[in-house]
Structures are given as C-alpha cells and as structure tokens.
Amino acid sequence: xxxxxxxxxxxxxxxxxxxxxxxxxxxxxxxxxxxxxxxxxxxxxxxxxxxxxxxxxxxxxxxxxxxxxxxxxxxxxxxxxxxxxxxxxxxxxxxxxxxxxxxxxxxxxxxxxxxxxxxxxxxxxxxxxxxxxxxxxxxxxxxxxxxxxxxxxxxxxxxxxxxxxxxxxxxxxxxxxxxxxxxxxxxxxxxxxxxxxxxxxxxxxxxxxxxxxxxxxxxxxxxxxxxxxxxxxxxxxxxxxxxxxxxxxxxxxxxxxxxxxxxxxxxxxxxxxxxxxxxxxxxxxxxxxxxxx
Amino acid sequence: xxxxxxxxxxxxxxxxxxxxxxxxxxxxxxxxxxxxxxxxxxxxxxxxxxxxxxxxxxxxxxxxxxxxxxxxxxxxxxxxxxxxxxxxxxxxxxxxxxxxxxxxxxxxxxxxxxxxxxxxxxxxxxxxxxxxxxxxxxxxxxxxxxxxxxxxxxxxxxxxxxxxxxxxxxxxxxxxxxxxxxxxxxxxxxxxxxxxxxxxxxxxxxxxxxxxxxxxxxxxxxxxxxxxxxxxxxxxxxxxxxxxxxxxxxxxxxxxxxxxxxxxxxxxxxxxxxxxxxxxxxxxxxxxxxxxxxxxxxxxxxxxxxxxxxxxxxxxxxxxxxxxxxxxxxxxxxxxxxxxx
Numbered sequence: 174x175x176x177x178x179x180x181x182x183x184x185x186x187x188x189x190x191x192x193x194x195x196x197x198x199x200x201x202x203x204x205x206x207x208x209x210x211x212x213x214x215x216x217x218x219x220x221x222x223x224x225x226x227x228x229x230x231x232x233x234x235x236x237x238x239x240x241x242x243x244x245x246x247x248x249x250x251x252x253x254x255x256x257x258x259x260x261x262x263x264x265x266x267x268x269x270x271x272x273x274x275x276x277x278x279x280x281x282x283x284x285x286x287x288x289x290x291x292x293x294x295x296x297x298x299x300x301x302x303x304x305x306x307x308x309x310x311x312x313x314x315x316x317x318x319x320x321x322x323x324x325x326x327x328x329x330x331x332x333x334x335x336x337x338x339x340x341x342x343x344x345x346x347x348x349x350x351x352x353x354x355x356x357x358x359x360x361x362x363x364x365x366x367x368x369x370x371x372x373x374x375x376x377x378x379x380x381x382x383x384x385x386x387x388x389x390x391x392x393x394x395x396x397x398x399x400x401x402x403x404x405x406x407x408x409x410x411x412x413x414x415x416x417x418x419x420x421x422x423x424x425x426x427x428x429x430x431x432x433x434x435x436x437x438x439x440x441x442x443x444x445x446x447x448x449x450x451x452x453x454x455x456x457x458x459x460x461x462x463x464x465x466x
Numbered sequence: 467x468x469x470x471x472x473x474x475x476x477x478x479x480x481x482x483x484x485x486x487x488x489x490x491x492x493x494x495x496x497x498x499x500x501x502x503x504x505x506x507x508x509x510x511x512x513x514x515x516x517x518x519x520x521x522x523x524x525x526x527x528x529x530x531x532x533x534x535x536x537x538x539x540x541x542x543x544x545x546x547x548x549x550x551x552x553x554x555x556x557x558x559x560x561x562x563x564x565x566x567x568x569x570x571x572x573x574x575x576x577x578x579x580x581x582x583x584x585x586x587x588x589x590x591x592x593x594x595x596x597x598x599x600x601x602x603x604x605x606x607x608x609x610x611x612x613x614x615x616x617x618x619x620x621x622x623x624x625x626x627x628x629x630x631x632x633x634x635x636x637x638x639x640x641x642x643x644x645x646x647x648x649x650x651x652x653x654x655x656x657x658x659x660x661x662x663x664x665x666x667x668x669x670x671x672x673x674x675x676x677x678x679x680x681x682x683x684x685x686x687x688x689x690x691x692x693x694x695x696x697x698x699x700x701x702x703x704x705x706x707x708x709x710x711x712x713x714x715x716x717x718x719x720x721x722x723x724x725x726x727x728x729x730x731x732x733x734x735x736x737x738x739x740x741x742x743x744x745x746x747x748x749x750x751x752x753x754x755x756x757x758x759x760x761x762x763x764x765x766x767x768x769x770x771x772x773x774x775x776x777x778x779x780x781x782x783x784x785x786x787x788x789x790x791x792x793x794x795x796x797x798x799x800x801x802x803x804x805x806x807x
Contacts, residue, residue, distance in 0.1 A: 183611075183712075184611075184613055187608045187611050187613075187614065188614075190604065190605065190608045191605065191608050191609065191614070191620055194601070194605055194624060194683075195620065195623055195624060197680070198623060198624055198626060198627060198680070198684065199623065199626070200648075201635070201638055201639070201642060201680070202626065202627075202630065204638070204642065204648065205634075205638055208641070216641070217641070223648055223651055279513075280513050280514040280517065281514065283510045283511070283513065283514065284510060284511050284513075284514035284515070286510055287507040287508075287510035287511045288511075290500060290501075291500055291501060291503065291506060291507035291510070292500045292501065292507075293507040293508065296507075299511075299515075302523075303518060306522055306523075306526065309526065309787060311741075314522070314525045314526070314529075315767075315770070316525075316529065316532070316770045316776055316779055316780060316783065317524070317525030317526075317528040317529050317532065317780075318521065318525050319771075320528070320776070321520075321521070321524070321525060321528075336517060336520075336521055337521040337522070338521075339517050339521075340514050340515070340517035340518035340521065340522060342518075342522075345514065357500070370503065370506045370509075370510075374510065395628065395629065398631070399631065399632045401632055401633055401743070401744050402743055402744075402767065406771055415631055415633075415634075416631060416632055416633040416634075416744075417633075419631070419633045419634055419637065420633050420748075423637065423748065423751050428637075428751075428752075430637075430641060433634070433637050433638075434638075436634065437630075437631065437634035437635075437637065437638055440631045440634055441629070441630060441631070441634075444629045444630075444631070445629065447629075448622075448626075448629050452622060455622070455625070456618075456621065456622065456625070456688055460688065460689065460692050
C-alpha cells in the first residue's frame with residue numbers, strides 16, 4: 174500500500190514538473206498573441222490587472238507597423254502598386270531561407286556523397302579541415318565576410334547572406350554519416366544497369382535519404398531564419414529580413430512595442446506552419462544535429 | 467534515424483534483391499574498397515568546396531592576417547576590373563592598412579573593456595549552462611517515465627521556443643521582465659517583489675540567463691531524452707535486483723550511461739553561450755548597464771562596426787576562438803574520460 178502511494182506521488186510530481194515547464198514555455202508565446210491585439214498602454218504596464226485575453230486593437234497596430242516599416246522584395250511592390258511594409262520582410266526571410274536551404278542541401282548531399290561513397294586522394298584531410306570549422310562562432314566571420322562582400326560588390330544583395338553558409342560544415346557531416354549507410358551493392362547494381370555517376374547519386378542514393386534531407390532542411394532553414402548580425406551589417410532597408418526589420422523598430426528615442434508585438438506575432442506564423450507540417454522531422458532534425466557524440 | 471534502408475529485413479523487390487546479392491558477392495570477390503573513379507568524386511565535391519574556400523576558409527585565414535594590422539575602412543582604388551557589360555567585377559586595394567605586428571594582441575592585455583566583456587560572458591556562462599542542463603535533464607527524466615502519456619506532444623511543445631524569431635523573442639522578454647511587467651506581477655502574487663531586471667547590474671545578467679534558458683532548454687531536453695531512451699533497460703533491472711532506489715538508479719545507471727550525451731550538450735551550450743549577441747544587445751538597448759551585460763561578441767561587433775577598428779577586432783576574434791576551442795577540449799577531457807568525443 175505504501176509502495177502504491179509512493180508511486181502515485183511520483184506520478185503527480187512528474188506531471189507537475191512537465192506542466193510547470195510547459196506553462197513557462199507557452200506563456201510568453203501566448204502573451205505575444207494577446208499583446209498584438211491590444212493598444213500599447215494596455216499591455217506595457219501591469220500596474221493594473223494584466224490583460225490575458227485578446228482585445229480588438231489588432232488592425233490599428235498592424236496599420237502602424239505597415240506605416241513605419243517599408244521593406245521591398247524583388248520589385249513585387251512595384252508590380253502590385255502598393256507598399257508591402259513588414260510583409261516584405263517576411264517575404265524576404267522566406268525567400269532567402271528557402272533558396273539557402275535548397276542550395277545548401279544540394280551542395281551538402283553531393284559533397285557528402287563524395288565523402289561517403291568514393292575513394293580519392295586527400296579525402297581525410299579535406300573532410301577534417303571542413304569539420305574543424307564547426308567550432309568557430311559564425312558571428313565572428315562577419316568582419317572578413319563584410320570586407321569580402323564589399324570587394325565582390327555584393328553588399329546589399331540576397332546572395333551576400335545566402336552564399337557564405339551554403340557550404341555548411343554541419344550539413345556535409347550529417348550527409349556523409351547518413352549516406353554511409355546506403356549499401357554499396359545498390360549503387361553498384363545501378364552502375365551495371367548503365368547509370369551515370371550523377372544518376373547513381375540522384376536517382377538511387379538521394380531517394381533513400383528523404384528523412385535525413387527533411388531533418389537537415391529544418392536545421393538549415395531555422396539557421397538562416399535566425400541570422401541577425403550579418404544581415405544587419407550587409408543588407409539595406411529594401412532587403413531587410415524579419416530580425417533586422419524588428420530591430421529597426423527599437424529606436425534610440427522610442428521603442429515601438431505595439432508594432433514589435435504585431436511583427437513578432439506575424440513572424441511566428443510561417444515557422445509555426447513549417448513546424449506543424451514537418452513536426453516529426455523537427456525532432457529528428459534536432460537529433461540529427463547531435464549525432465556527434 | 468540514419469538510413470532506414472540499411473535494414474536488411476524488407477527487400478524492396480525480389481529482382482533488385484537478387485541483383486544486390488549478386489553484386490555484393492562480386493564486390494567481395496574483387497575488392498573491399500570503394501570505387502576509385504578518377505575525377506568523379508572531385509566533381510561532386512567541387513561546388514561545395516568552392517563556396518567553402520571562398521566564404522569560410524578564406525575569411526578565417528584573412529582574419530589572422532588582418533589581426534596584425536590597423537585598418538580604417540574599405541575603399542581605395544580599383545586595381546583592375548572585369549567588365550563584361552552585364553557583369554562588372556572590380557578588384558580593389560584595401561587602403562590605410564598599417565602593419566603593427568603583435569601590437570593588437572598586446573593591447574588585449576590592458577584593454578579594460580575587453581576584460582569586462584570577458585567577465586560578463588563567463589559570469590553568464592557559469593550560471594546559464596549548469597542551470598539549463600539541470601532543468602533539461604530533469605524534464606528529460608520526467609518525460610522518460612514509462613507512465614507518461616502524449617510524450618510527443620509534451621516534447622514538441624517544450625521545444626517550441628527555438629522556432630521563435632531570435633530578435634522578436636529577445637524584445638518580448640524585455641517587456642515581460644520590465645519593472646512592471648508580467649514576470650514581476652506574477653512574482654508579486656507570491657510576495658516577491660519587484661526585481662529590477664534591467665536597471666540593476668546584478669539582475670540584468672540574470673535576465674539574459676533566463677531568456678537564453680527559456681529558449682534552449684527544450685532543445686537540449688530532446689537530445690537528452692534520446693540519450694535516456696538508449697540506456698539499456700537491463701541495467702535498471704540489475705540495479706533494482708541489487709535494491710537500488712530511484713535516486714541511486716539515477717546516480718549509478720543513468721548518469722554514467724548518459725555521459726557522452728551530457729558532454730555533447732555541455733560543449734555545444736558553452737560554445738553557444740560564448741556566442742551570445744542578440745540577447746545582450748537588446749537588453750542593453752532596454753537600459754541595462756553595458757558594463758554588466760556587454761558580452762565578448764557584442765564588444766567585437768562594436769569594435770569592428772561602430773569604431774571601425776577591424777584589425778583589433780580580428781585579434782579579439784582569434785582570442786575568442788582560442789578560448790572556445792581550449793574550453794571545448796577541456797570539457798571533453800574532464801567529462802569525456804576515455805570514450806569522450
């Protein structure tokens with residue numbers, strides 16, 4: 174009987190811990206959604222009762238945000254004939270992250286295939302020199318990259334923040350690890366059927382890598398989505414991504430909190446959808462990043 | 467998760483399986499090695515390597531070079547230009563470059579602001595990393611309990627914060643933790659009261675600790691949970707037979723088995739915290755005293771892009787890289803034991 178009681182107490186404790194952690198996790202996210210529908214004065218101070226339910230001020234906040242931020246995207250606003258405002262920044266972020274992810278996936282899986290499935294000279298030294306760059310804090314490459322980009326005449330272009338991390342060391346590492354598990358005989362049989370080496374890669378090897386590719390896509394997409402420092406120094410206002418556009422709302426004299434709330438709320442939407450559709454890969458994506466041990 | 471196709475149980479089709487078997491035999495008979503097709507591997511490698519060399523390797527080496535100079539800005543004259551009409555590529559000199567040898571590195575030794583930034587970063591690190599790993603481990607153990615339902619839902623919800631946009635979340639934390647914000651309101655309900663999260667030197671660092679912990683705990687929990695689920699069940703059963711209680715099982719089975727995963731989490735978290743930039747930047751915008759919250763990366767950013775002292779910033783960068791690498795090696799040695807890394 175005492176054993177059963179102790180077991181019950183342990184269950185209660187476990188669920189209590191999970192519940193508290195989940196609340197702490199969810200409340201700030203929920204609060205963004207509430208705050209974006211309230212006038213600034215209603216959520217800035219809780220000298221009175223804090224508001225925990227949405228209000229009806231979203232349209233005003235959104236209009237204020239659109240009035241302050243003006244981000245262009247590929248001339249789309251000229252075609253449409255009206256300014257896109259903050260939506261332009263969302264567009265830029267999605268565009269950049271998508272192009273970056275696709276390019277990086279292609280490069281990483283090709284190179285990973287080479288390391289996993291061919292013998293060639295200097296294979297090990299090349300691989301480990303690539304891997305060694307994983308330790309570097311990427312923010313610190315900002316200085317030389319900034320100089321390089323100005324010399325290449327690429328400042329204020331999308332390529333300036335797509336190209337530098339397209340050759341992603343983590344990506345090549347993951348693809349090499351996973352592609353090693355493809356049976357050599359499978360590739361060999363394709364060769365006997367007369368496939369070229371590229372067809373072996375594209376038609377035989379890649380299709381077996383679907384879940385690894387999905388996991389890596391999520392890692393890469395989130396990485397680019399959250400880049401802040403380099404876009405901040407290299408992009409002009411017409412090409413701002415979400416983080417840079419939001420940081421622009423934090424002025425020296427005044428911080429536009431109502432607008433930041435709308436921006437933050439809207440910027441969660443695309444990533445939340447991605448999250449929803451690729452949920453199972455999302456977890457495996459995190460794990461894929463940790464296979465190092 | 468790697469390569470489900472590696473399993474041998476389910477043949478895709480008999481014809482293919484026959485082929486596979488035939489060639490496996492043939493390959494074993496002829497050679498044990500991977501194909502050596504001259505050139506092919508390099509072709510696959512080339513696109514990656516070009517971008518790697520230009521945008522990663524070159525900047526890294528260039529930073530070493532720059533750290534021996536003082537330097538004031540980009541510009542100068544064009545040496546030559548490739549002009550194809552639609553494509554114009556000027557190659558320019560760097561102006562105002564002066565060789566100073568090791569003087570940038572000497573200056574580090576007496577730079578009070580650098581020491582201060584270093585101190586702040588280490589202070590934040592010493593609280594943040596152990597706190598986060600403890601909570602993440604606790605949550606992973608809770609989720610690993612056999613009776614827990616809806617494990618996937620809990621897990622995904624707890625990992626939600628890493629999908630929140632970095633700058634957006636940092637700003638929201640400023641609001642939640644301001645003098646009259648929701649956090650102080652909630653603390654007030656239980657009689658703790660108002661904590662100056664930004665204006666106090668002491669508390670402003672903990673604001674950063676809290677924000678970073680909120681964002682990354684779920685992420686690390688997922689990694690630790692996967693590690694827990696790999697602990698062989700027999701070990702727990704054996705411990706039970708020996709009469710171990712819950713705490714002893716955790717101490718003598720779980721922790722030793724989890725060591726490589728814990729090591730990975732510790733190393734990546736340490737590197738991550740050393741790289742802190744967005745959070746302290748936005749917290750100091752909100753009025754936190756710079757002397758208390760300026761991190762090392764933030765200081766490098768200021769040196770390079772506000773003061774435009776790129777040579778000195780490059781030297782700072784290399785010192786940081788050295789410290790982070792040394793710390794990672796130290797952690798691997800201290801925690802990893804024989805099977806570490």
